[in-house]
Amino acid sequence: MKLARPAHDWPKDGKQRQAIQPVICYPPETLPKPDFGRMAALRQSAAKTAQIIVLPRDARCVEVPAGAFFRILCAEGAQVGDLNLWNAKDFSERFYSGKTRALHGMHLSTGDRLWSGFPHMRPMATIFDDTLDWYGFDEFGGSVHDVIGTRCDPYTGRLLSGGDYHYCCHSNLTRALASHSGLDLHAAEKHVHDVLNVFMCTGFTRDTGQYFMKASPVRAGDYLEFFAEIDLLVGLSACPGGDCSAQHSSDEATCHPLHIEIWDPGEALRKQHQIPETNPYPRTHGVGQTK
Numbered sequence: 001m002k003l004a005r006p007a008h009d010w011p012k013d014g015k016q017r018q019a020i021q022p023v024i025c026y027p028p029e030t031l032p033k034p035d036f037g038r039m040a041a042l043r044q045s046a047a048k049t050a051q052i053i054v055l056p057r058d059a060r061c062v063e064v065p066a067g068a069f070f071r072i073l074c075a076e077g078a079q080v081g082d083l084n085l086w087n088a089k090d091f092s093e094r095f096y097s098g099k100t101r102a103l104h105g106m107h108l109s110t111g112d113r114l115w116s117g118f119p120h121m122r123p124m125a126t127i128f129d130d131t132l133d134w135y136g137f138d139e140f141g142g143s144v145h146d147v148i149g150t151r152c153d154p155y156t157g158r159l160l161s162g163g164d165y166h167y168c169c170h171s172n173l174t175r176a177l178a179s180h181s182g183l184d185l186h187a188a189e190k191h192v193h194d195v196l197n198v199f200m201c202t203g204f205t206r207d208t209g210q211y212f213m214k215a216s217p218v219r220a221g222d223y224l225e226f227f228a229e230i231d232l233l234v235g236l237s238a239c240p241g242g243d244c245s246a247q248h249s250s251d252e253a254t255c256h257p258l259h260i261e262i263w264d265p266g267e268a269l270r271k272q273h274q275i276p277e278t279n280p281y282p283r284t285h286g287v288g289q290t291k
């Protein structure tokens with residue numbers, strides 16, 4: 001909790017210091033760009049090869065090969081999903097929500113990429129289509145598909161309310177990864193990570209800077225579609241918050257299933273996709289260098 005008023009007086013030049021113009025931390029212009037023309041050609045040849053139903057307050061894991069597409073579909077009613085991505089062959093390479101936020105902003109849409117953590121740091125997936133791209137930012141500063149929130153979890157619940165709720169996205173993803181991979185529950189839990197909040201509408205309050213959510217504008221038929229840059233294991237939880245208009249971490253909210261559709265252009269075309277190399281930084285961290 002922040003203090004009601006600052007403990008220190010304003011300096012004489014406080015206004016001037018505040019008036020300094022911001023600069024973008026990571027101008028994205030020099031990042032490797034997705035090749036949308038090539039992706040569109042692959043997408044045109046793709047057929048739907050699987051449809052996975054993620055039940056409310058549960059999660060599923062599914063493999064998506066590099067060069068294929070996966071679509072997260074709001075199939076029945078407003079529902080938020082929590083997304084994890086792993087390298088299908090090496091779970092230590094996983095989605096890095098914080099760096100993705102630093103590179104692309106707090107909310108993602110078409111053209112943004114989901115980056116893996118160090119030392120791999122390469123695009124794992126690229127957003128190919130987003131039916132909510134019209135939303136932009138609302139009058140509260142809210143927008144959709146955030147990389148702000150971490151995922152609802154029973155540990156924070158224990159601190160805030162003292163009770164245990166077992167069907168938070170963290171636990172749903174843990175159960176799904178354990179059952180898919182054969183890892184035991186605690187080993188699987190260590191691979192669950194901060195998410196992309198698919199369809200969730202969030203921002204920070206302007207006066208206190210607090211993380212807020214509001215009812216998702218998603219409707220049945222809306223989707224967010226990704227191109228798999230590398231061989232992926234995709235984990236998706238249908239959040240117990242439903243449309244996240246009021247509650248999460250409980251059985252209170254009305255929830256709906258989400259679907260994951262796999263759209264595959266076939267092995268021959270998939271093989272034409274050039275999988276991004278892992279990050280070329282040599283990992284010497286200055287050892288053996290002279291300044």
Ligand SMILES: [Zn+2]
Nearest residue numbers: 152169239240
């Ligand atoms: Zn959740």
